[in-house]
Amino acid sequence: MVYRGVSLKEMSIVFIGFMGVGKTTIGKAVAKKLYRDFIDIDAEIEKEYGMPTSQIFNKIGEKAFREKEKSVITDLCKKKMKVISLGGGAFLQEEIKQVCLENCLVIFLDLSWENWKERISLIIDSRPVLKGKSLKEIEELFYKRQEIYADHHSVVSTDNQDVEDIAEYIVESLKLAWELYGEK
Numbered sequence: 001m002v003y004r005g006v007s008l009k010e011m012s013i014v015f016i017g018f019m020g021v022g023k024t025t026i027g028k029a030v031a032k033k034l035y036r037d038f039i040d041i042d043a044e045i046e047k048e049y050g051m052p053t054s055q056i057f058n059k060i061g062e063k064a065f066r067e068k069e070k071s072v073i074t075d076l077c078k079k080k081m082k083v084i085s086l087g088g089g090a091f092l093q094e095e096i097k098q099v100c101l102e103n104c105l106v107i108f109l110d111l112s113w114e115n116w117k118e119r120i121s122l123i124i125d126s127r128p129v130l131k132g133k134s135l136k137e138i139e140e141l142f143y144k145r146q147e148i149y150a151d152h153h154s155v156v157s158t159d160n161q162d163v164e165d166i167a168e169y170i171v172e173s174l175k176l177a178w179e180l181y182g183e184k
């Protein structure tokens with residue numbers, strides 16, 4: 001399969017999903033196993049502004065963050081052979097969704113609410129969107145956000161599995177797809 005001159009095997013892989021499901025952690029592990037460059041979109045934005053996401057939200061505002069998120073993703077997802085982890089809110093923007101689905105293999109990392117809420121203390125301080133929200137409000141956001149992740153090429157359930165096992169499963173699935181549908 002070749003699309004716009006890019007073979008299935010060359011296509012960049014994009015991870016999507018709610019905050020804290022493990023896009024950055026798993027993306028990094030998958031990139032290492034595939035000997036590919038890893039790009040974390042939040043880290044790219046933070047590098048450009050020279051400050052962490054919470055400060056960008058506080059000092060410059062969410063609107064500017066979202067604009068930067070769109071331009072960074074639009075540029076980077078056209079590159080080949082990368083593993084790219086998006087921020088949890090990136091797919092709120094239709095343009096981002098379209099450009100990723102057209103140029104990359106989009107993998108949705110799915111985690112149940114029951115498993116997700118065990119992880120809250122690990123991420124609450126660094127995710128401005130969660131700050132000041134009650135557990136009930138976060139649960140509502142969690143379920144509402146599932147709609148934006150519904151458009152993807154593949155889904156991987158990550159409940160009760162460690163990072164290494166998930167990354168290994170993804171790499172093996174990719175190799176099978178490349179073998180079955182890749183050009184000879």
Ligand SMILES: Nc1ncnc2c1ncn2[C@@H]1O[C@H](COP(=O)(O)OP(=O)(O)OP(=O)(O)O)[C@@H](O)[C@H]1O
Pocket residue numbers: 017018019020021022023024025026042085086087088089119122123127158161162163166
């Ligand atoms: N499979 C896993 N099992 C246990 N802990 C995990 C797993 N995957 C990720 N974590 C932990 O959960 C936390 C959040 O992971 P990570 O930063 O990768 O999430 P994310 O999806 O990139 O979030 P965001 O959308 O906010 O960027 C980290 O502390 C990470 O170590």
Ligand SMILES: O=C(O)C1=C[C@@H](O)[C@@H](O)[C@H](O)C1
Pocket residue numbers: 018019042053086087088089090126127128129
């Ligand atoms: O889900 C979200 O809206 C966000 C997730 C993070 O990855 C960051 O992109 C930022 O904190 C916003």
Ligand SMILES: [Mg+2]
Pocket residue numbers: 023024025040042085086087
């Ligand atoms: Mg991340």
